[in-house]
Amino acid sequence: MASSIIDPSIQKQLVVPGTVLTNDTSNFMRGHGTYSDTTRNHLKASIAGVVNKVDRLLCVEPIENTRYLGEVGHVVIGRVLKVDQSRWVVDIQSRLDAYLPLASVNLPGGENRRRIEDDERNMRQYLKVNISILTFNPL
DSSP, X not given: OOOOSSOTTSOOOEEOTXXXXXXXXXTOEEOTTEEEETTTTEEEESSSEEEEEETTEEEEEESSOOSBOOOTTXXXXXXXXXXXXXXXXXXXXXXXXXXXXXXXXXXXXXXXXXXXXXXXXXXXXXXXXXOEEEEEOOO
């Protein structure tokens, strides 16, 4: 039986990405903040943080909150999740999804006019679900 590189019985060990947590992958399950190196049969940390073991589950909890907290003026890249009434729901890897209102989008042809019901019906043609977009919220 293979031995662990990091003793999983000891809680709260600080690790960096790439640190081998165990080479006994048959007795441990991969949790958040870890990945399997199948070529060497190791379980490694994918983020910097603290090792947490719950029964057979090994996780690495980040040292700080690593989720993005958007602010006015930030340029963000996101993925369109769905089309709601007069807005798109966009995943920006934050704790909350972002909303892009139809009124904030330049219409095809650069038209600058009031949005009408036809524009709402055509929203799926302007920005399709699952595409990536680059946007910002001006000051």
